Amino acid sequence: MNTISEIVSRSTFSAEDLVALLSTKGAERELLHAKARQVKEEHTGKKIFYRGLIEISNICSKNCFYCGIRSSNPNVVRYDMPDEEILEACRFAHANRFGSVVLQSGEIQTKKFTERIANLVKRIKHFSNNELGITLSCGEQSLETYRRWFENGAHRYLLRIEATSRELYYKIHPDTPKHSYEKRVEALEFLKDTGYQTGTGVMIGLPFQTVEDLAGDLQFFKNFDIDMCGMGPYVEHENTPLWKFRDLLLAAEERFNLSLNMISALRLLMPDINIAAATALQTLNPLGREKALTVGANVIMPNLTPLKYRKEYLLYENKPSLDEDSELTLRNLEARLIAAGCEIGHAEWGDSKRFFKRIEK
Numbered sequence: 001m002n003t004i005s006e007i008v009s010r011s012t013f014s015a016e017d018l019v020a021l022l023s024t025k026g027a028e029r030e031l032l033h034a035k036a037r038q039v040k041e042e043h044t045g046k047k048i049f050y051r052g053l054i055e056i057s058n059i060c061s062k063n064c065f066y067c068g069i070r071s072s073n074p075n076v077v078r079y080d081m082p083d084e085e086i087l088e089a090c091r092f093a094h095a096n097r098f099g100s101v102v103l104q105s106g107e108i109q110t111k112k113f114t115e116r117i118a119n120l121v122k123r124i125k126h127f128s129n130n131e132l133g134i135t136l137s138c139g140e141q142s143l144e145t146y147r148r149w150f151e152n153g154a155h156r157y158l159l160r161i162e163a164t165s166r167e168l169y170y171k172i173h174p175d176t177p178k179h180s181y182e183k184r185v186e187a188l189e190f191l192k193d194t195g196y197q198t199g200t201g202v203m204i205g206l207p208f209q210t211v212e213d214l215a216g217d218l219q220f221f222k223n224f225d226i227d228m229c230g231m232g233p234y235v236e237h238e239n240t241p242l243w244k245f246r247d248l249l250l251a252a253e254e255r256f257n258l259s260l261n262m263i264s265a266l267r268l269l270m271p272d273i274n275i276a277a278a279t280a281l282q283t284l285n286p287l288g289r290e291k292a293l294t295v296g297a298n299v300i301m302p303n304l305t306p307l308k309y310r311k312e313y314l315l316y317e318n319k320p321s322l323d324e325d326s327e328l329t330l331r332n333l334e335a336r337l338i339a340a341g342c343e344i345g346h347a348e349w350g351d352s353k354r355f356f357k358r359i360e361k
């Protein structure tokens with residue numbers, strides 16, 4: 001059996017190595033985190049980058065078993081932010097020297113939605129003189145739709161695979177054509193083929209998930225050669241089918257630590273990708289995102305959704321910053337980041353270095 005200090009000094013990792021890294025505790029965990037921070041600084045630099053997150057609509061045609069805004073949850077008041085409010089939030093991001101915004105929504109596959117997003121992307125590019133980078137996170141779409149949005153100026157896309165084990169995937173999604181595992185993977189391929197910086201990720205600490213599953217997720221990311229990753233802890237929500245399995249979950253602190261270990265292990269495995277500090281980390285630990293930025297993550301997505309909509313985008317319980325407006329959220333965050341020793345890449349896109357190496361190949 002190899003020691004953790006041997007494993008962290010390698011550049012290739014077996015499934016067994018990854019399981020060992022994910023299972024670290026105490027001093028070994030500190031070693032893993034310190035090494036991941038060093039690798040991040042060597043390969044992506046010291047800076048961390050902001051993406052202003054705008055949750056533009058909670059209308060969704062899907063029924064993922066974990067998600068609070070799934071279509072069968074009758075307790076959600078559905079909203080669709082008017083274009084002018086979305087643009088206002090983007091103007092706030094631009095004025096506050098964010099390099100990029102992320103437009104996120106439930107999954108809507110209509111021609112009207114496709115055209116609306118295409119038009120919004122164009123307007124954001126126009127008013128910001130192409131200074132704002134745009135990431136989209138609007139679920140699975142056709143190749144044509146992805147192309148249309150890309151041609152209009154979106155250049156990054158986030159689509160979590162959620163769980164790369166097919167068996168686990170169908171424990172957390174209905175087994176219907178609309179929730180097909182194969183279609184999810186195909187959508188990720190469409191994104192790559194279109195030319196997006198392609199991001200994916202998983203939830204960590206799901207019921208039925210093993211540490212071997214998580215090691216398999218890391219190997220999937222490596223084999224797929226992703227450019228970006230957004231992964232965070234699974235957090236339960238009462239009005240979802242997975243709620244009844246909450247007794248199977250790791251305690252919040254363990255789930256949090258496992259999430260940090262995933263981030264660090266992925267940084268060692270893929271030194272030059274972008275890794276986001278997911279919002280759900282903050283639910284399990286008030287300084288969770290800041291901590292993630294010190295153990296391998298290099299991107300943070302402050303929530304710029306107008307306050308009146310936030311409580312209706314409740315993916316999981318205790319979602320943070322429901323009652324803090326964007327300006328206050330930002331001021332508090334900036335102070336905490338500086339205290340955590342982070343340098344902020346104001347007004348920079350902060351693109352994935354991996355992406356440029358990948359397309360050169």
Ligand code: SAM
Binds near residue numbers: 158234
């Ligand atoms: N509808 C799009 C999609 O599914 O790709 C984008 C929006 S969706 C709300 C964004 C992410 O929220 C999902 O990829 C999922 O991983 C995460 N999410 C949903 N429910 C969650 C939960 N209970 N705990 C943690 N993350 C959750």
Ligand code: SF4
Binds near residue numbers: 106
């Ligand atoms: Fe819809 Fe995305 Fe939630 Fe699934 S995770 S129910 S696709 S918003």
